[in-house]
Amino acid sequence: xxxxxxxxxxxxxxxxxxxxxxxxxxxxxxxxxxxxxxxxxxxxxxxxxxxxxxxxxxxxxxxxxxxxxxxxxxxxxxxxxxxxxxxxxxxxxxxxxxxxxxxxxxxxxxxxxxxxxxxxxxxxxxxxxxxxxxxxxxxxxxxxxxxxxxxxxxxxxxxxxxxxxxxxxxxxxxxxxxxxxxxxxxxxxxxxxxxxxxxxxxxxxxxxxxxxxxxxxxxxxxxxxxxxxxxxxxxxxxxxxxxxxxxxxxxxxxxxxxxxxxxxxxxxxxxxxxxxx
Numbered sequence: 001x002x003x004x005x006x007x008x009x010x011x012x013x014x015x016x017x018x019x020x021x022x023x024x025x026x027x028x029x030x031x032x033x034x035x036x037x038x039x040x041x042x043x044x045x046x047x048x049x050x051x052x053x054x055x056x057x058x059x060x061x062x063x064x065x066x067x068x069x070x071x072x073x074x075x076x077x078x079x080x081x082x083x084x085x086x087x088x089x090x091x092x093x094x095x096x097x098x099x100x101x102x103x104x105x106x107x108x109x110x111x112x113x114x115x116x117x118x119x120x121x122x123x124x125x126x127x128x129x130x131x132x133x134x135x136x137x138x139x140x141x142x143x144x145x146x147x148x149x150x151x152x153x154x155x156x157x158x159x160x161x162x163x164x165x166x167x168x169x170x171x172x173x174x175x176x177x178x179x180x181x182x183x184x185x186x187x188x189x190x191x192x193x194x195x196x197x198x199x200x201x202x203x204x205x206x207x208x209x210x211x212x213x214x215x216x217x218x219x220x221x222x223x224x225x226x227x228x229x230x231x232x233x234x235x236x237x238x239x240x241x242x243x244x245x246x247x248x249x250x251x252x253x254x255x256x257x258x259x260x261x262x263x264x265x266x267x268x269x270x271x272x273x274x275x276x277x
Contacts, residue, residue, distance in 0.1 A: 001026040003057060004050055004068030004117050004124045011043045021045060021059050030059040051123050053092060065089040065185075066115045068124060071133065071165040073150045073183035074113045076105050086113055086126055100127035110183025112150045112162055130162065137167040137199055141190055149188040149201060151180050161188070161201055169199040177245040178203065204246065214246060215254050219263065222273045229271040 001023055009021035009028070018032040019039070028049055036045075047059040048067070065088050066072030074086035077093050084105050085093035096105065096113060105111055105128065113126040114133045127133075130152065141147075141163075149161040149169065158172040159180060171180070171188070180186070180203075192200040205213055221244070222229045231240060233255070237248040244251065255271060258264045265272040 001028055001049060001057065002068075003122050004115065006046065006048050006063065006067055008044050008046050009049075009059065011039060011041050011045065013041065021047065028057045028059045030061070034059070034061045036061075048090075050090065050092070051121075055121065055123065057122070060090070062090060066113070066165075068115050068117045069165065071112055071114050071130060071150055071162045073110050073185045074126070075110050075183070076107050079105070079107050086111075088115070088124075088126075094124060094126045096126040096128060100125065100129060102128045102130070110181065112152050112183060114165075134162070134168050135166055137193070137197060138164070141193065141199070143190050143193055144205075145190045147188055147190060147201070149186045151182050151184040151186065153182065161186075163188075163190075163199065163201065167199065169201040171201045171203065174247075175200075175202050175204075177241050177247065214244075214250065215258060217244065218251075218254050218258065218271075219273075222264065222271060227273040230269070232267045232269040232271055234268040 007023070009023055012020050012022040012027055018030050019035060020027040021030055030045065030047060045061065047061055048064055049057060049059050052058045065074060074088060074094065076084050077087050078085040083095050083097040084101065086096055088094040094113070094115065111128050112130050113128055114130055116125050116127055118125050147163050149163055152160040152162050155170070158170055158176065161169045161171055163169045175191070186203055188201045188203050189205055190199060191202040194200070218229070231243055231251070233252070240246065240248050240251045255264065255266050259266055263274055265274055
């Protein structure tokens with residue numbers, strides 16, 4: 001039985017207060033409130049197993065924000081003398097012991113947290129001492145790959161991020177077109193893998209597919225604006241960033257493609273949807 005992990009287990013037997021699930025060797029209780037409306041012995045359930053308030057293993061169908069081994073951005077719900085409690089999406093908040101805090105965390109703040117298993121108590125705990133857990137990038141990663149990132153630390157160049165709970169990357173300031181803060185969880189893309197192994201990350205898709213997706217967004221925005229978008233060739237970068245979250249360079253590239261395909265007419269401060277025929 002894997003404590004702190006999402007897994008598929010089989011319903012072995014029923015009791016008044018729930019059912020016992022098995023992996024073929026051990027059993028764990030799933031309380032009745034987590035059971036589906038219809039179930040039967042030998043059904044397979046996808047559950048998360050962790051320890052309850054009395055340190056007993058329990059299975060739930062409520063999924064956590066992160067499992068053991070993950071690095072994920074979590075919000076601090078409570079501060080105590082011995083540590084802080086973070087919201088991991090479960091009834092029982094995740095303890096970040098005082099000794100596992102890189103800096104003193106504050107209530108309501110979000111931080112990247114490494115989720116660990118205390119092998120003495122079998123309880124899940126968290127750590128904000130992220131640097132010691134980072135490894136080399138996965139050799140299978142390629143430019144353009146979609147990844148999950150946690151915003152980590154601001155730098156002069158941008159923000160350090162943690163890629164797929166494994167390795168460090170960097171998002172440059174001029175690649176950020178939306179609000180980002182440490183502890184934010186973001187879908188992102190590998191923009192460049194450098195010769196020294198360092199990885200540049202973008203929050204936008206790269207290449208041809210990015211242009212296709214953004215073109216669809218622009219066309220939809222024009223349609224929703226009843227055929228006249230209040231942005232054009234001479235609109236400011238700030239206006240475009242506020243409206244679409246993209247650079248003026250990319251916006252003009254998209255407009256150019258739509259113009260060549262006969263979809264739009266471009267003016268200094270407006271774009272008109274071209275009527276068919």
